[in-house]
Amino acid sequence: MSKRITPFASRYCSTLDRLKEAIRRKRPGLLRRGVVLQHDNATPHSANLTQQWLQRYGWKILPHPAHSPDLAPSDFHLFGPLKRHLGGMAFETEDDLISELRNWFDNLDVDFFRVGINLLLSRWQKCIDLHGD
Template identity: 30%
Template sequence: MSKRVLLDSPLKNRFIGTILAGKSVSKAAEIYGIKSHIDALALVAPIGYPLVLNVELIDPPISADSVRRIMARAGYHRRKARTVFYLTATHRARRLKWAHEHADWTDFEWSRVIWSDEAYVVVGDRAGQVYVTRRADEVYNDDCVVEKFKQSSFRIMIWGCIMMGRKGPLTVLEYPGGKGGGMNAHRYREQVLESHLLEFYQEMSEERGLVAFQQDGAGSHTAGMTKKWLKDHLVDIFPHPAASPDMSPIEPIWHVLKEKIRMRPQAPTSQEELKQAVREAWDEISEEDINKHVQSMQNRIQDLIKAKGGHTRY
């Protein structure tokens, strides 16, 4: 049996480039020493409409059904593409650096971080699925995921925080919307920092000693007014890389909260009902739910290092 060729991304790029330069799939396979039809087919881009493209390029031509059977034997099937944040080269480099800096942290260190986040809760939000052709071990390859950008729809915005063994406060954020009516630094200071964070931060500092507050890089968080308030109130900031919700254990807590709302016998029919549903769902989230995800930080860090700052399973 001939040795299988490693189907890595550089080889894929060279292989496809050779085809686009005018060579047939068979000729390109010969150039790169690919002896198997399975390997040759697997190298052609997996996302979009690959079967139509493949059939046109293969010499001699074969049917789409044959292509599917060959690819299935190689472990390629149509699968849901994961939705992930868009990562630039800078994002990846900073994520990797951050991972190395925290690679030796234990549950003790992670238990001193207050994890915070905002989230939108939408009634009846069901995103459509995108399917890709891939092997099971290619789930987070760059060409097998769907990167997401900011969305816009009818929703309410909430803020909450957690720590190992503790569920912090949650609040529904109030803002007028429209141009200039979003969550700015002034509203963030009033509705979050002064109204909810400070008391919880001080309580946890007394209980655990030195603690640090994590927030993402939203404009209202990094504004001069916010930085001054945090400094004046002696709130220590935990550094966190941009575009890294997979490195925050509060993200899966939002999924738990939203699923609890979806599972209600009667969906909220007004904004006030939605707010009440959110508060009730937050109350139902257990300490075990929180600890499970905070205690996953060591695994998250190792996954990020393995991915070299790229997308992880989290």
């Protein structure tokens, strides 16, 4: 692994640490049953450091074909509503943008996320039925 990639993989592993802690607090049984994570094939996700982290905690990865935005919930379910929400807004500082994003995410109904995951299941099935086409 090159030195240039290490900080990104390290940051991603820190994010996974925070996710693991949030799951431990909110859904402890999930950690005992096992976590299945979906992420794409970006370098920080496939780096040795990340793979070692995943192996250490026994988390499994849902395969994600390269260049498949139709299988990434952020692409097919999140970004559209987020773009509509932010449309026409202007921010003085990066902190203002971050504050607005946090506010938007905090006010999303839990069903928003449930719908996205359910859509993922049907999209995966369609991909399987069409043999990846």
